[in-house]
Amino acid sequence: MKKILTIAGYDPSSGAGITKDLDVFSALGMHGISIPTCLVLQGPHGVQDVYPIPYAHFFEMIDMAKKELPVDGIKIGALWNEACVERITSFLSSLGRIAVVVDPVIESKNGTRLLTDEGLKQLIKGIFPITDVVTPNLPEASLIIGKDVKTLEDMKVCAKDIFDMGPGAVVVKGGHLAGEPIDLFFDGEAFTTWKKRRIDREVHGTGCTFSSLIAAFIVHGYDKKEAFLASEEVMEDLLAGSYRINIDGYFYTSSGIFNSRCADRWGVLQAMKEAGEMLCRLNMVELIPAVQMNMGYAIRDAGGTEDIAAFPGRIFVNSGKILIKGEPAFGASSHVARMILAYMKYYPHIRSCVSVRYDRMIIEKAHESTMNVLFFDRKNEPEQIREAEGRSLDFLTEEALKEESSPPDIIYDLGDVGKEPIIRLFAKDPLELIKKMEMIRP
Numbered sequence: 001m002k003k004i005l006t007i008a009g010y011d012p013s014s015g016a017g018i019t020k021d022l023d024v025f026s027a028l029g030m031h032g033i034s035i036p037t038c039l040v041l042q043g044p045h046g047v048q049d050v051y052p053i054p055y056a057h058f059f060e061m062i063d064m065a066k067k068e069l070p071v072d073g074i075k076i077g078a079l080w081n082e083a084c085v086e087r088i089t090s091f092l093s094s095l096g097r098i099a100v101v102v103d104p105v106i107e108s109k110n111g112t113r114l115l116t117d118e119g120l121k122q123l124i125k126g127i128f129p130i131t132d133v134v135t136p137n138l139p140e141a142s143l144i145i146g147k148d149v150k151t152l153e154d155m156k157v158c159a160k161d162i163f164d165m166g167p168g169a170v171v172v173k174g175g176h177l178a179g180e181p182i183d184l185f186f187d188g189e190a191f192t193t194w195k196k197r198r199i200d201r202e203v204h205g206t207g208c209t210f211s212s213l214i215a216a217f218i219v220h221g222y223d224k225k226e227a228f229l230a231s232e233e234v235m236e237d238l239l240a241g242s243y244r245i246n247i248d249g250y251f252y253t254s255s256g257i258f259n260s261r262c263a264d265r266w267g268v269l270q271a272m273k274e275a276g277e278m279l280c281r282l283n284m285v286e287l288i289p290a291v292q293m294n295m296g297y298a299i300r301d302a303g304g305t306e307d308i309a310a311f312p313g314r315i316f317v318n319s320g321k322i323l324i325k326g327e328p329a330f331g332a333s334s335h336v337a338r339m340i341l342a343y344m345k346y347y348p349h350i351r352s353c354v355s356v357r358y359d360r361m362i363i364e365k366a367h368e369s370t371m372n373v374l375f376f377d378r379k380n381e382p383e384q385i386r387e388a389e390g391r392s393l394d395f396l397t398e399e400a401l402k403e404e405s406s407p408p409d410i411i412y413d414l415g416d417v418g419k420e421p422i423i424r425l426f427a428k429d430p431l432e433l434i435k436k437m438e439m440i441r442p
């Protein structure tokens with residue numbers, strides 16, 4: 001297990017600082033160690049106050065790390081003042097050659113100082129020359145070089161200036177650029193840029209997260225530029241999955257989204273397997289359409305058909321018995337999957353669907369069981385949509401749902417030239433689908 005240390009501030013809301021860094025390290029499969037420089041009093045509305053860790057305690061923790069906690073890399077964030085900076089400089093100088101990434105945090109989003117002027121001078125003089133990558137944003141870059149950095153051209157000049165201060169590479173983060181946000185990497189040889197998507201959210205702690213990612217990727221053996229590019233990619237995913245932890249205030253990120261997606265995908269496949277076995281046991285052959293049956297189940301927040309599991313070999317009848325060829329897999333259906341995606345736009349908790357043979361008796365049974373039954377007429381689909389194979393079902397599903405005030409259990413159609421009439425049964429999960437199938441079985 002690789003071990004990585006963060007020396008930074010402590011933010012109790014875990015948006016920034018050492019708890020955020022630990023979250024990143026664990027997501028990248030490392031053992032994270034943390035030493036706080038200061039306690040930052042803050043919630044989702046910004047910093048209210050900062051309390052430095054008493055020096056004696058901070059120094060003791062650094063001494064203990066030196067003696068007992070050998071690490072493969074170090075990430076440095078908010079350092080509070082020159083006393084902390086000097087102690088860390090001598091600590092780093094006493095270590096062998098390990099990865100060091102510095103996020104030169106100077107102040108918080110709402111302007112609270114997290115590093116004194118003297119601390120910044122010491123950071124540049126003592127720590128920059130023994131650092132692999134430094135990651136300033138535009139206000140930090142401006143303070144480091146002592147002139148305004150406002151454009152991509154300024155960023156290039158600034159990256160060279162900071163590079164001359166001794167680090168192995170510099171990333172100037174252009175989130176504050178007036179136009180398109182661009183990050184710039186410079187390793188003394190060439191510039192590499194990364195165009196970012198501007199998101200309409202104030203996300204807390206992105207600087208801490210980004211620098212921890214770079215440090216962790218370098219510890220994993222990536223070179224500095226590869227680590228920069230990989231970190232940018234992960235950041236995009238994290239930002240896309242950002243959320244609020246209270247009703248208003250900053251957005252937060254968590255690498256927990258990766259774990260929860262994995263767990264979700266596994267759970268979806270398990271549920272599909274169980275439903276497949278039940279279907280075979282109950283042998284509801286009378287519900288299988290001539291075009292064969294498929295069942296789909298989506299993960300939460302599904303974005304496309306690749307997030308929906310189905311049976312690649314479909315469900316069919318052979319010598320009076322239901323047969324399913326192959327294991328459930330993601331992306332294995334387009335029709336059922338598209339209908340689920342269309343349905344989830346209106347009712348995101350209903351993530352499962354199965355196609356069933358049309359029979360008037362089945363629809364009658366559904367009505368008897370007080371199911372909500374919706375009909376759509378395939379003749380209503382516009383010509384251009386009809387021509388785009390696979391597009392018509394999601395269009396018609398959405399059209400049908402627009403009019404509806406409660407989630408339908410069934411959406412069916414009576415077919416068209418060359419198209420079998422089909423009943424689609426919807427439910428929260430495949431187990432509920434099976435229960436509904438038993439209710440409508442003729």
Ligand code: PXL
Pocket residue numbers: 008009010011016017018040042047077078105107108109114205206207208
């Ligand atoms: O984002 C800068 C930052 C870094 N570290 C800690 C912080 C903040 C901003 O609030 O609290 C601990």
